Amino acid sequence: MNFFVYLIAMAGVTYLIRMIPFTFMRKKIKSVFIRSFLYYVPYAVLGAMTFPYIFYSTGSIITASAGAAAALVLAYFNKSLITVAVCSSVVAFITGLII
Amino acid sequence: MKENTYVYGLKKGLATGLGYLSVSFGFGITAVGKGLSGLEAILISLTNLTSAGQLAGITVIASCGSVLELMLTQLIINLRYCLMGLALTQKLDGSFTTMHRLFISFGITDENFAVAAAEKGSLNRRFMYGLMTLPIIGWTLGTALGAFAGQILPAGVCSALGIAIYSMFIAIIIPDTKTEKGVLWAVVLSSALSCAFYFVPLLSKVPQGFSIIICAVLVSALLAYFFPKNFEEEE
Numbered sequence: 001m002n003f004f005v006y007l008i009a010m011a012g013v014t015y016l017i018r019m020i021p022f023t024f025m026r027k028k029i030k031s032v033f034i035r036s037f038l039y040y041v042p043y044a045v046l047g048a049m050t051f052p053y054i055f056y057s058t059g060s061i062i063t064a065s066a067g068a069a070a071a072l073v074l075a076y077f078n079k080s081l082i083t084v085a086v087c088s089s090v091v092a093f094i095t096g097l098i099i
Numbered sequence: 100m101k102e103n104t105y106v107y108g109l110k111k112g113l114a115t116g117l118g119y120l121s122v123s124f125g126f127g128i129t130a131v132g133k134g135l136s137g138l139e140a141i142l143i144s145l146t147n148l149t150s151a152g153q154l155a156g157i158t159v160i161a162s163c164g165s166v167l168e169l170m171l172t173q174l175i176i177n178l179r180y181c182l183m184g185l186a187l188t189q190k191l192d193g194s195f196t197t198m199h200r201l202f203i204s205f206g207i208t209d210e211n212f213a214v215a216a217a218e219k220g221s222l223n224r225r226f227m228y229g230l231m232t233l234p235i236i237g238w239t240l241g242t243a244l245g246a247f248a249g250q251i252l253p254a255g256v257c258s259a260l261g262i263a264i265y266s267m268f269i270a271i272i273i274p275d276t277k278t279e280k281g282v283l284w285a286v287v288l289s290s291a292l293s294c295a296f297y298f299v300p301l302l303s304k305v306p307q308g309f310s311i312i313i314c315a316v317l318v319s320a321l322l323a324y325f326f327p328k329n330f331e332e333e334e
Contacts, residue, residue, distance in 0.1 A: 011146035022184035036323035048314035075273035084270035093259035
């Protein structure tokens with residue numbers, strides 16, 4: 001498959017999802033079920049994308065587990081996106097040096 | 100500082116831009132690791148501006164999946180931008196003509212939405228252009244650095260950076276699990292279901308793009324039924 005077919009399909013869908021409601025919708029969604037559904041989608045998506053894949057993200061389950069543990073602890077204490085991302089990488093890297 | 104200026108928007112987008120720079124560095128490395136070229140990775144970041152969608156997207160592309168699988172994956176994973184866009188339309192001032200909406204809608208991301216939604220009063224288009232500028236530059240530049248510097252950096256550093264994008268996901272979802280039972284259940288259930296798709300022999304034949312869709316739709320529907328959100332309190 002040609003890469004540009006993938007690229008256009010991917011960027012096109014993503015843009016339309018952002019553009020259509022932002023540009024044309026002038027009312028509010030009333031259904032509590034649909035609004036609740038949309039509210040939970042990001043959490044469900046990111047949970048499903050993170051586990052179990054995070055444990056295979058560094059090529060070593062041991063370094064990845066150490067990095068994941070660091071990320072969970074820092075995120076629990078509301079640390080910023082950049083702090084969590086950088087610190088967990090550093091922890092994974094240092095663990096790699098030790099083992 | 101005046102709150103309807105481009106420069107004020109730039110300042111508000113600085114932290115997000117820096118965060119994106121570090122996370123997309125990891126995305127660039129991952130994309131090249133999956134067999135994409137550096138230029139392809141950069142084009143994806145420049146035209147999509149979304150972490151989870153892109154990561155799932157390159158997974159489908161690397162496995163030579165169908166375009167339908169790719170489009171459905173993007174639709175479900177990025178559906179949240181639809182809600183965020185809807186929420187933002189309630190706060191726009193009179194400066195948003197249809198043409199400006201067409202451009203500004205491209206910049207709706209989790210973090211930009213969070214910053215814009217937290218602004219007091221109505222939003223001006225100049226502020227929104229400022230807000231999205233640095234995140235777009237940071238996301239694209241970081242991808243380029245990751246894709247090319249990734250070939251120079253020691254292997255140990257590269258593999259350690261592969262975790263960055265997943266750690267960012269954790270940083271987004273974990274804080275809200277402390278205060279909201281529904282969110283906690285959503286994260287736990289979808290993670291468990293995703294693991295089932297990965298480890299259970301028959302289920303593991305389902306392509307990753309589809310398994311994420313199934314997890315997201317099933318879990319979100321369950322939670323919307325059992326833990327409907329009380330939106331009246333917020334408004």
